[in-house]
Amino acid sequence: MLSQIFELVRKATMAASGHNTQPWRFAVRQNVVEIYPDYGRQLPVVDPNNRELWISLGCALENLLQAAHEAGYVYSVRYPEAAEHISIELEPGESPDDNLAAEIPQRQNNRSEYNAAPIPGSTLEKLRSTALEPGIMVRWLQEPDAMQAVESLVREGDLAQYSHRAFVHELIAWLRFNHREAEAQKDGLYSRCSGNPEAPRWLGRLFVAAIRPQRQADIDCRKVRSSSGCLVIASDEDGRVAWVKSGQVYQRLALTMATHGITSACMNQPVEVNRLRVQLQSTLELGTFHPQMLVRFGYAEPMPRSLRRPLEAVLIVE
Numbered sequence: 620m621l622s623q624i625f626e627l628v629r630k631a632t633m634a635a636s637g638h639n640t641q642p643w644r645f646a647v648r649q650n651v652v653e654i655y656p657d658y659g660r661q662l663p664v665v666d667p668n669n670r671e672l673w674i675s676l677g678c679a680l681e682n683l684l685q686a687a688h689e690a691g692y693v694y695s696v697r698y699p700e701a702a703e704h705i706s707i708e709l710e711p712g713e714s715p716d717d718n719l720a721a722e723i724p725q726r727q728n729n730r731s732e733y734n735a736a737p738i739p740g741s742t743l744e745k746l747r748s749t750a751l752e753p754g755i756m757v758r759w760l761q762e763p764d765a766m767q768a769v770e771s772l773v774r775e776g777d778l779a780q781y782s783h784r785a786f787v788h789e790l791i792a793w794l795r796f797n798h799r800e801a802e803a804q805k806d807g808l809y810s811r812c813s814g815n816p817e818a819p820r821w822l823g824r825l826f827v828a829a830i831r832p833q834r835q836a837d838i839d840c841r842k843v844r845s846s847s848g849c850l851v852i853a854s855d856e857d858g859r860v861a862w863v864k865s866g867q868v869y870q871r872l873a874l875t876m877a878t879h880g881i882t883s884a885c886m887n888q889p890v891e892v893n894r895l896r897v898q899l900q901s902t903l904e905l906g907t908f909h910p911q912m913l914v915r916f917g918y919a920e921p922m923p924r925s926l927r928r929p930l931e932a933v934l935i936v937e
């Protein structure tokens with residue numbers, strides 16, 4: 620059983636995480652897995668409240684639960700209410716066979732331009748019926764007005780973030796400009812995964828530091844326009860538990876889309892800039908729900924896969 624549980628943890632580490640920081644540690648105690656935040660991997664500029672860090676832990680949780688069902692386990696989850704970790708108790712049992720585990724290695728955050736093809740109505744209906752978590756809602760956006768609104772918020776987000784030196788410095792710290800850097804760290808944002816060429820660190824750094832905010836905004840707006848649609852995940856609360864559940868729903872939707880050959884990517888700049896987050900909330904008439912993730916989706920060729928640290932690097936050994 621123990622080796623099976625380690626395999627579930629390995630699948631959890633294949634989840635999405637902000638800047639591919641992989642901000643998680645796992646403890647395995649017999650049939651219980653605990654997921655802890657790794658605060659050494661925070662993003663203090665883009666994520667000062669660790670909101671996205673906890674969303675990332677929710678993504679890892681979702682992969683672990685899907686893989687647990689595939690392996691024939693049932694589970695109960697304790698969310699980080701009092702404790703600062705997530706706890707999953709696993710028992711062999713009759714688990715549903717419609718799990719999404721087969722998509723775990725296929726899913727990726729695909730930052731390329733998509734082909735703008737519409738998603739068939741029947742597929743969209745299936746996507747929209749994806750089970751959510753309590754307190755979480757998803758707003759699907761495809762109408763031209765809504766897509767236009769997203770585009771202009773993404774533009775403003777890029778203009779704000781790329782004019783902020785600390786944001787650019789933090790981004791550079793997590794960029795892996797060439798194969799050697801990517802392989803050495805096995806985390807962060809490897810240029811090839813975003814469709815960029817390899818470069819020595821000194822050159823990559825100069826290049827990114829010199830990007831004009833307007834140019835980045837143009838690139839990202841084109842990406843929004845190339846997408847079949849966007850969605851926003853929002854939650855009734857804005858604390859740890861809601862963040863974890865938002866991460867679960869995001870990962871579940873990305874896996875579900877992958878089963879239909881649909882790719883997706885986060886575009887969170889409007890959620891990361893406070894004033895734009897408020898604007899997003901009112902433009903989409905989310906009421907008191909807090910936007911957590913902005914995602915675009917559509918059809919595109921796969922990109923090179925991002926790397927992960929090995930299991931030994933994320934296990935807490937006592």
Ligand SMILES: Cc1cc2nc3c(=O)[nH]c(=O)nc-3n(C[C@H](O)[C@H](O)[C@H](O)COP(=O)(O)O)c2cc1C
Nearest residue numbers: 635636637638639671674675727728885886887925
């Ligand atoms: C909370 C969170 C926020 C993210 N924000 C962005 C974003 O704004 N832009 C982006 O391109 N990717 C974003 N990502 C995607 C990560 O960069 C991606 O998951 C990571 O690089 C690993 O790559 P993979 O998902 O292809 O395995 C985000 C992921 C998470 C979980």
